[in-house]
Amino acid sequence: MSAEARPGQGVGARVPRKEDARHLHGRGLFVPDMMLPGQREVAFLRSPLAHARIAAVRKPPGSEGRVFVRGDMPEVLPIVAPSTLPTFKLSEQHHLAYGKVRFVGEPIACCVGRTRAEAEDLAEQVEVDFEELPALVDAHQARLDPSIRVHEEWSDNLYLTLQLDNGFDECSKKADVVVKREIELSRQSMNPMEGKGTLAVWDDRANQLVLHSSSQTPHLLRVGVARFLRLNEEQVRVIAPDVGGGFGYKCIVFPEDLCVAWLALKYRKPFRYVEDRREHLVAGANSRQHHYNLTAYASKEGRLLALDAEVTIDGGAYSNWPFTIGLEPGQATGNLPGPYDFRGYRVKTYCVATNKPGFLPYRGVARTGVCFAMELMIDAIARAVNRDPYEVRLQNLVRPEQMPYDNVARKHYDSGDYPRALRMAREKLDVEKWRERQKRGEPDKRIIGIGFASYCEQSAHGTSVFAAWGLPMTPGYDQAAVRLTAGGGLEVRIGVQSHGQGMETTMAQLAHQVLGIDVARVQVVHGDTGTTPFSTGTYASRSMVMSGGAVVNACRELIPRFVRIGAHLLKAPEADCRFENGAVIAPSGSVSLKDIAEAWYMRPERLPENVDRAGLEASVAFKPKRDTGAFSYASHAVAVAVDPETGQVEILDYVVVEDCGTLVNPMVVEGQAIGGIAQGIGTALYEEQQYDANGQPNASTLADYLIPGPTEIPAIRIFHIESPSPYTEFGMKGMGEGGAIAPPAVIFNAVNDALRPLGVEVRDTPLTPEKLLDAIERAKAVPKREAA
Amino acid sequence: MKPAAFDYMRPRDVGEALKALRGANGEAKPIAGGQSLGPMLNLRLARPKLLVDVSRIDSLKEIKDEGDAWRIGACVTHAQLEDKALPGCELLAHVARRVAYRAVRNRGTVGGSLAHADPAADWPLVLAALDAVVRVAGPAGSREVRADAFMTAAFTTVLADDEIVESVRVPKPGAGARWGYYKFCRKTGEFPEAAAALLLDPERRTARLFAGALDRPPQPLDGVARAVAQEGTASADMIAAALARLAPGLGPAARKLRVTAVQRAILQS
Incomplete structure (x- = not known):
């Protein structure tokens, strides 16, 4: 790829990863690889219903000391994640369901066996009497109708409502053009290759509870486990061995962690729980689901003047510790304006409780959603003023001479040349070549489209930013x-x-x-x-x-x-x-x-x-000289071929121009970008957990929940710009999440470019063949008009 | 998920396998490659008391050229066909190469695919189009069932609890025969959303066209096949009408996709 390698082994050198040898030879050590003397395996009886009162639980005869419900573990405190954000309501998540179940897959009983199969045999024999309640599946309905509540002690189903108005009235009234769109993202699970897992053991010699846990945040897990098990922190040690991907899923304290920890404390033996894929898909479908009602106010040239937004986030059943459910609406509200220079912004963000697994921060945290919404709007504005979306995007980006730039949501963009990344992306994609091919038409009747998406990504934000999100934990x-x-x-x-x-x-x-x-x-x-x-x-x-x-x-x-x-x-x-x-x-x-x-x-x-x-x-x-974040940014550009007879989208070329400040190891940066883009392609085209009216998830295996495989990921061409951050050592910026942010936006923009002659504009993920075919068939049924 | 407890036995020959199945009173399941049954066991959707592993029975692994036909043993894997275990039969290699992923093809078997009877699977559709005949071994000896009558409903076949698939006889297409096989998968290796297989064999005066990946067994589109044989093509409306008759209840997108699959199978031939 394009970054010139600096010689040697220091900053900028393409040093091969030291980690690779053990992983390529299968010699990594993950929690599921571990085996300690006397180890017991744990399985959970999980709720088959989305919303129900638990009338009674009957353990199988002879299962004493092997089956546990909440009442058997009185020492464990419920997981409560307070937030200081205004209007925030607390949810109480017990390590095992207490009184009610609030989503399909919620743990009810913890079962112990010598093998996982034996533990599952036990779980099958536990009988539960439920009084089923109506399930809250649709976030809008849950918000508007408080008669049924996920948390009955609340007055409604809102975790919180965030509002911001900065110059909206003044700027919007200058507009020549008003563009409205409704945009939506599906609910996803994160699917690290390794699910979560914890092996808990009491170490008599150290007088410590030791958790071997697949965690991104071992120190936070230690704080959390000590807190919820009422231990002193010095009595807890957390070791995260090799961890097979995290993506945000492994940043929190899980009920299952508390159960195995309690068992190890009580019985002084090793107890392990390893999540399987079915559990992950059912009980871990907890990210990305945003809904946007957006109105953009623009000049007749397509200059964005003001944005009015109503954002609804389907928060699921519980707020997590320590990031809280407040992180997602906080990020959505603050990051929606993206890399653009405009001065009028009004937003109202609802975060709604529903009978689904609790929303967790997933790679890109809210920014995949806001980038999708904003980038589709930029293209929509371009169509409304009949200009090339590339040109409209370019003229709205924050310019380098404006850096550092304080945006309309009071984000402080530290450095960079956003238009340059977009110009380079256009050049590297070779737009003229694709436009010609698009005009000529494909021999196989597929339709060519090209698209762009730009974003900036707050990275390495510290104390001041997190303190404003009101979490119980603030990094310093x-x-x-x-x-x-x-x-x-x-x-x-x-x-x-x-x-x-x-x-x-x-x-x-x-x-x-x-x-x-x-x-x-x-x-x-x-x-x-x-x-x-x-x-x-x-x-x-x-x-x-x-x-x-x-x-x-x-x-x-x-x-x-x-x-x-x-x-x-x-x-x-x-x-x-x-x-x-x-x-x-x-x-x-x-x-x-x-x-x-x-x-x-x-x-x-x-x-x-x-x-x-x-x-x-x-x-x-x-900590950096200024802790409001070092903003990485990128422009992605793609060419796609859309098959109007099957609804299949093929990505023919994928170009990334990214700037994460000073590159430490370009190969690692490129690997991170490619991995993130693969996940973003999943968001765009494949991944979706659907729920029926009763809150039952439709996908419980990877046969139903599609994630892209190697043949679905195109060769991705990455080019670098290096604008050092003025605030960090060597000018480095974080970049681990960026790859996952732009793909849905850039792919949808390209598909909409392809289908513009048919009058089709798609705006909700994932873009399944069936959805695309439906949109095409529907468009055929109505007289053609320009979408505006 | 881990399977519920089961017993396991590995018979040496078909007779021993049949005896074991008969003795289990319907609570046994034959297993060959295990590529479908394995996940079903893990999910505890299948809970047999006994697994009868037929994958080591030599007679079920034979591939023979019988002159006017090929005979493929039930335990021949997709990978064997992909790797041209049958020289001269490009069609079977073409289909085998597209079954799931190589890892699945290494273990999964033709007989297993037929017996599992997933309507979206490749072999039930292709073997129906090829006018193959399935030989079934049972307590009273062998019987033969046409491939297009073998699956009676989704995941249901004519097999009794104490029968197994023994082999499949695939007639060799004549010189000048043409075929098409198209399936639409959302991603490589997944079960298709729509599929169609066509055989045009003027020498044997046969034109067979089947649509697969429905909520029922592969459906014959005889009228469309005749039109293609006579006129070289068939209209989208004709295909749509045939599908609406054979598989009612498809939404507009689903029907469109299936029409496309049939059209593309025809185009290939």
Whole structure:
């Protein structure tokens, strides 16, 4: 791809991932691989109904000590995630259903066996008497009719309502054109390759409850488990071993975690729960479902002046700890304006409780939805003023000379050249070639379309941003601890967790950049609360900026200490010595880090009197100069072929021009982008959990819930721009989520471009062949007119 | 999900398999590749007391050229056909190559696909179009059932609890025969949303066209097949009308997709 590799192993080098060898050889260690003496497996009896009162639960005879309901675990507190956002209502989620079940798949009883099959045999035999209640399946209906409530102690079904008005009336009245659209995204599950899983064991020697858990945020899980099990935190250790993808799903405390933890505490044996795909699809369908009523006010040239938005988010049954259900509406409200320069914005966002699994933050958090909505609007405006969507998009983007730019939702865009990314995307796609082919027509009668989508992505946002979202947890400083080993290698300890991001490599590259130590000699330790400094963890595209920044600063902290020892060993004045490429250099000669380490650890007689007694390890906390976020951005461009006879969409070319500031490892950045785009293609074309009127999910296996496979993902061409952030170390910006943001927008815009002559404009995900065929057949039935 | 407990036995020959099935009073299931039954066991949708594993019975794995026909043993895998176990039969290799994914094809069998009787599966449709005959082994010996009559409803066949598929006889198309097979899948390897198979064999004076992936067994579109044989084509309206008769209740998009599948099978031939 296009970024020129910088030589060496430091920032910008295409260093192959250190993680790959174990994963490619099948030698990774995941929770389901683990087997401890006396280990028991746990399965859950889950609710077959979406909304019902539990009248009675009968355990099978002879199942004492093997089947547990909520009342058997009185020590466990319900999961409550408060938020300070105005109007926010609390939900109480018990680790096992209490009084009522609120979604299909909610755990009711926890069953223990020597094998998973045995535990499932037990779960089948538990009998539950339900009094079925009407299920709240449609968020609009649930919002408007409070007679049936998910949480009966509430007055309605609203978790919260957010409102913002900034200059709307003044700007909207200048408009020549008003464009209205209704836009919608389906409900999805996140489908990491490995589902969630936790193996809990009591360690008598350490006097600790140890959770081996597939977690993105081991330190937060520790806080949460201690809190909800009423333990002291020092009694809990969380180890996240290899984790097979997270995407946000593994950032929270799950009821299942609390159950296995309680069992391990009570019986002092290892207990494990591993989620299977069916459980994931049924009980974990919890993201993306947004609905938008948008009205755009624009000039006759298509210059966006104001936007009026009503956003409805189907929040499901429970708010999660610690991110809360408030995160999604908060992000949707604040990020809807996207990379555009306009000054009038009025938004009302409803987050509604329904009888579905609770909404969780999924890669892209709300931004996939807002980008989809905003980018479809930009194209709709272009159609209304009869201009090329590319031109309209270009003229509305924030310009580089406006940076840093405070937008209409008070987001602070730190740096970048948004129009350049779009111009480059157009050039790389070769629009003229596709337009010609579109005009010529395909021999197989398919229809060509091209589309664009632009977004900017708040990454590595810190204290001020999270505090405004009112979560029970606000990230602040991230710490890293580094230690020069006796042999001259380096240990780096970070509190985040790497589960596909390649941080064992990229963090080592940062250390190499500062200290010159060979990447192979830098051991990155992560994912274990027992051995790493506190961090809130890996989410919100924050790890490189935050934890990476801390690694850089911790490494720098050691340099004066090296120089002092080195100068002494070289018998040179400190002032004449400098540190360079892993050695202390004086005019008379140099000593290596190995020599310095040898002196500190093994030959203290060689040390100077005034040696820094902090030694050769340092723990340093870091946050960026400004914590409102380093904004990455990108423009995606695609060419598609639409088969009007089958409704099939094929992506013929997919171009990304992205800017995540200074690239640490272009290969890792590209891998992250490709993975995210694959998920975004899933959102656009395949993924959907549908519910029937009773709240029953229609998909319970991957035969029904389609996710794209290798043959559905085109070759993706990625090009880089590097605009360093003024606020972060080396100018790095987070980019882990961006790939998943733009694909639905860019694919729909391309399909709508293709189908414009037929009068078809599609606006709800996923774009299934059946939906597309229906739209085409419907359009044939009405007289043709230009959609506006 | 893990299966409920079951017993397992691996008979050496067909006789032993039939005896085991008979002895289980309808609570046994034969298993070959397990590519459909396996997931159903895991989901506990199928709960047999006994699994009779027929996959190691040599006589069920034979492929023979019988002159005017091929005989394919029930336990021949899709992958074997994909890899041209039958030289000269491009059609079967073409179909086999498109069954699910290679991992499924490595284990899944032709007989298993027929016996499982998923209306969206490849073999029930293609073998019906090819006028194949299924040989069924049972307590009273073997009987033969035409492939287009083998599936009686979705996931239901003429097989009794104590019978298994033994082999399939596929007549060799004559010189100058043409065929088409089109299926529309949302993604590679998934079951199709619509499918159609066509055989035009002037030498044997046969024109057979079937639509698959319906909520019922593959349906013959005889009138359309005749029109194609005589005029080389058939109108979309004619196909739609035939489908509306054979598979009523399809919505506009679903019908459109199935018409397209039939048209494209015809185009291929």
